[in-house]
Amino acid sequence: MVHRSQGRATLGGKLSAVLVAAGSSVGLGNIWRFPYVVGENGGGAFLVIYVLCVLLFGLPIMLAEFSVGRASHRNAVGAYRKLDRRWKFLGYNGVLAAFLILGFYFVVSGWTAEYMVQSVTGGLAHCTAPEQYAAFFEGFIAHPWRPLVYTGLFILATHVIIAMGVQKGIERSSKLLMPLLLVVLLALAVHSLLMPGGGEGLRFLFRPDFSKVTPATVLVAMGQAFFSLSIGLGTMVTYASYFKPETDLRKTAFNVTLLDTLVAVLAGVVIFPAVFSVGIAPTSGPSLVFITLPGIFNGMPLSMVWSTVFFLLLVIAALTSTLSLHEVLTAYMQEEWGLSRRRAAWTTTAATAALGALASLSLGVLGGWKICGLNIFDSLDYLTANILLPAGGFVTCIFVGWFMDRRKFEAQITNNGAFRAWFFVALRWLLRYFCPVVLLLMFLDNLKVFH
Ligand code: TRP
Numbered sequence: 001m002v003h004r005s006q007g008r009a010t011l012g013g014k015l016s017a018v019l020v021a022a023g024s025s026v027g028l029g030n031i032w033r034f035p036y037v038v039g040e041n042g043g044g045a046f047l048v049i050y051v052l053c054v055l056l057f058g059l060p061i062m063l064a065e066f067s068v069g070r071a072s073h074r075n076a077v078g079a080y081r082k083l084d085r086r087w088k089f090l091g092y093n094g095v096l097a098a099f100l101i102l103g104f105y106f107v108v109s110g111w112t113a114e115y116m117v118q119s120v121t122g123g124l125a126h127c128t129a130p131e132q133y134a135a136f137f138e139g140f141i142a143h144p145w146r147p148l149v150y151t152g153l154f155i156l157a158t159h160v161i162i163a164m165g166v167q168k169g170i171e172r173s174s175k176l177l178m179p180l181l182l183v184v185l186l187a188l189a190v191h192s193l194l195m196p197g198g199g200e201g202l203r204f205l206f207r208p209d210f211s212k213v214t215p216a217t218v219l220v221a222m223g224q225a226f227f228s229l230s231i232g233l234g235t236m237v238t239y240a241s242y243f244k245p246e247t248d249l250r251k252t253a254f255n256v257t258l259l260d261t262l263v264a265v266l267a268g269v270v271i272f273p274a275v276f277s278v279g280i281a282p283t284s285g286p287s288l289v290f291i292t293l294p295g296i297f298n299g300m301p302l303s304m305v306w307s308t309v310f311f312l313l314l315v316i317a318a319l320t321s322t323l324s325l326h327e328v329l330t331a332y333m334q335e336e337w338g339l340s341r342r343r344a345a346w347t348t349t350a351a352t353a354a355l356g357a358l359a360s361l362s363l364g365v366l367g368g369w370k371i372c373g374l375n376i377f378d379s380l381d382y383l384t385a386n387i388l389l390p391a392g393g394f395v396t397c398i399f400v401g402w403f404m405d406r407r408k409f410e411a412q413i414t415n416n417g418a419f420r421a422w423f424f425v426a427l428r429w430l431l432r433y434f435c436p437v438v439l440l441l442m443f444l445d446n447l448k449v450f451h
Contacts, residue, residue: 010242017240017247020324021256022178024235027321028108029228030264031314032289033385035271037224039282041217044208047268049218053225054261057439060430061231061393062253064400067412069240070249071404075331076234079241084403090395091332094234097388098328101233103355104380105325106158109318110151110360111290114140116311117150119304124294130280133291142364151356154315158322159349162330163342177320181263181313188310189269191300198273204282205272215445222442223385228260232389232396235324238331249413250423270296286381326352355380394439401432 038046072079077091118124127133141147192198226232240249271289274296275282284291297307326348333344362369362376371379400409406428411417413424 010244017243017252018255018259019178020239020242020320021230021236021252022259023320024230024239024324025228025256025260025321026178026181026263027317028105028112028314029224029230029321030260031267031317032108032112032286034224034228034264035268035292036285036288037220038205038268039272039275039288040285041220042209042212043204043272043282044206045210045213046217046221047205047265048208049213049221050225051261053218053222054229054257056430057222057393057435058225058229058231059253059257060427060435061226061396062229062236062257063249063413063427064396064431065231065234065236066240066243066249066253067409068396068400068404069237070243070245070247071408071412072237073241075241075335076237076328077332078335079234079237080399083405083408084399087395087399087403090392090399091234091237093388093392093395094232094237095329095332097233097384097392098235098325099352099355100380100388101227101384102322102325102329102352104359104377105318105322106151106155106352106356107147107360107363107377108286109154109315109322110147110149111141112311112314112318113150113154114147115290115294116308116315119297119307119311122304124307125298125304127294128298130278130291130295133294134280134284134287136294137287137290141360142367144361144365147360147363148357151360152353154319154322155349155353155356157319158326159345161319161323162326162348163345177313177316178259181317182266184306184310184313185263185266185270188296188306189266192270192273192277192296195273195277195296195299197277201272201274201276202269204276205268215442219386219390219442219446222390222439226389226393227385228264229257230321230324232392233328234392235328238328239324241331246415248415248419250419286378390439390443394436394443397431397436397439401428401436 068079068083072082074082075091076094077088080091081088115124124133124136127136193202230236271292272282274292275288278292278295280288280292282288293310294307297303297310300306326345329348329352330341330344333339333347334341337344339347358366359377359380367375369376374382409428410421410424413427414421
């Protein structure tokens with residue numbers, strides 16, 4: 001086994017830590033997954049639980065992953081092995097989860113690319129009623145080869161950027177994208193709010209009805225928080241391994257979390273008024289955004305421009321996220337298997353392309369292949385977000401809270417004593433007691449231990 005650590009990339013001055021980490025976090029999880037999960041789980045109450053999960057679990061675990069990454073300067077598996085051999089299984093859990101997520105994430109990314117192209121060519125313009133948007137979407141995802149082409153192109157784009165290396169690839173896209181995405185989302189939100197009947201959507205999103213909440217809802221909210229923040233599988237370990245010593249991990253984690261949550265809530269403000277105004281069921285599942293958004297655009301002046309810009313931004317947001325997932329696998333193979341970066345990247349690309357093809361086809365011709373009643377696409381989504389990520393988060397808490405050298409951890413959080421330590425004490429308490437206990441109870445409840 002080759003353990004390479006010299007000559008590793010560091011994120012340069014311009015490429016700030018916040019930017020790459022936010023690039024990873026902000027993605028389809030915010031704009032595609034968040035609205036449909038909120039819709040399926042009853043709205044406002046879910047949003048409240050989600051925000052609590054982000055603050056009490058997301059932020060501490062992101063800081064834990066940052067510390068592990070920067071303390072070890074390794075890929076996800078190598079990082080845990082370096083700090084404590086017994087915990088490298090946690091890295092493998094991450095590598096596996098990254099692979100499985102990419103399997104369906106690339107497919108949805110392909111859809112966004114298709115919608116971007118359709119926006120330019122006016123392919124969606126003939127639709128006016130919600131049923132037509134739904135029919136267009138269903139027809140597209142079940143098509144035997146069209147989605148495969150877009151998914152393939154998306155995988156190639158990710159591959160090319162990854163092969164160029166950490167520093168060059170990610171910076172330019174992220175820097176322009178984040179502000180632009182926020183501006184477009186804000187404009188769309190204003191438009192949505194003005195739609196007739198949109199107020200009902202806002203009530204759905206912001207008025208909590210806790211009678212619908214079950215412990216299972218909490219697990220789904222937790223899974224969504226982990227997915228959206230890119231934690232639980234070592235992405236942040238891998239990225240933080242490229243951070244500079246003077247990066248303030250606390251500020252970085254706080255800014256990333258804030259930005260990520262802001263984008264998700266804004267996406268909700270765009271989608272739900274339109275959902276209720278047009279009469280689409282909020283429980284439509286993964287298709288929700290794809291059948292709602294074109295309807296929003298069609299009602300706007302210059303609809304083609306809005307729609308093209310929006311889907312372009314979504315494509316780029318998805319790309320900065322697939323890069324981070326791909327990087328977890330590529331860095332792992334490069335450093336642990338001793339492959340060249342090119343080879344590692346190609347191996348990752350080929351493996352994820354195969355899985356992505358299966359996931360894509362499972363929405364059409366392979367629809368009969370079920371795992372526990374779910375098709376391949378849905379089971380990849382469910383397994384990673386609701387099981388592997390929270391489980392990875394749980395073990396991360398146990399490792400960093402109980403087993404990682406306290407001084408090493410503190411040195412990362414306070415940059416060797418440059419900042420005060422009260423924050424560290426609170427953080428460590430959350431990681432040692434609060435987070436693991438709640439996560440464990442939730443899992444046990446889900447396995448019906450208490451019923
Ligand atoms: N967070 C990204 C999104 O919201 C997806 C993602 C990238 C991710 N890296 C991850 C999810 C690591 C979980 C773990 O779209």
